[in-house]
Amino acid sequence: MNYLKIDKEDLCNGEGLRVVLWLSGCSHKCKGCQNPQTWDANSGILFDESAKKELFRELDKDYISGLTLTGGDPLFESNLDGMLDLVADVNKRYNTSSDEIRLSKPEKSIWLYTGYTLEDIAGGRAYDKNGAFFMFEDDRKRYQIISSCDVLIDGRFIDTQRDMTLKWRGSKNQRVIDIQKSLQKGEVVLWED
Numbered sequence: 001m002n003y004l005k006i007d008k009e010d011l012c013n014g015e016g017l018r019v020v021l022w023l024s025g026c027s028h029k030c031k032g033c034q035n036p037q038t039w040d041a042n043s044g045i046l047f048d049e050s051a052k053k054e055l056f057r058e059l060d061k062d063y064i065s066g067l068t069l070t071g072g073d074p075l076f077e078s079n080l081d082g083m084l085d086l087v088a089d090v091n092k093r094y095n096t097s098s099d100e101i102r103l104s105k106p107e108k109s110i111w112l113y114t115g116y117t118l119e120d121i122a123g124g125r126a127y128d129k130n131g132a133f134f135m136f137e138d139d140r141k142r143y144q145i146i147s148s149c150d151v152l153i154d155g156r157f158i159d160t161q162r163d164m165t166l167k168w169r170g171s172k173n174q175r176v177i178d179i180q181k182s183l184q185k186g187e188v189v190l191w192e193d
Helices: 049-059 077-094 118-122 137-147 179-185
Strands: 002-010 018-023 066-071 109-113 125-127 133-135 151-154 175-178
Touching: 002 049, 002 066, 018 049, 049 066, 049 077, 066 077, 077 109, 077 137, 118 137, 137 179, 175 179
Parallel strands: 018 066, 066 109, 109 151
Antiparallel strands: 002 018, 125 133, 151 175
């Protein structure tokens, strides 16, 4: 997993003052994308232990509200294993268990931007030759990752729906989803600030 930069005090990519990890790799390649330099998964720097230590050093600060994962696309196929490890580490260090739906407010929230919709991720299912249901491996990993987050901003950027007045998103089709409440209710619940 490669990244382009770590923003240490960001107010534009989620609620509160946040650390933002800009990841490399995106298959969506949306027309009008503000970050086309992030599309190439091989660009940037390897996200290694040194980068993780830098990220946690910033997240440890009391005035930081949480981590935002963006790019590129954190759910791009070459990012999935690294994202699984990272969100697990963040939750272990700052929040309640990521294995269950969090009912309390996390100490450090995790926001994730992706061009996939929640339905793309949760609906990535198939049936084997015996009719048994299963989830494709990449979609299973994507689902595990978003299940460990607090807010999901989903959907591709659509240039014809661009709206710069929207909070935390660039086009009208994108949603700001309270993922924990959505998992709890079994339906999409939009995040309210």
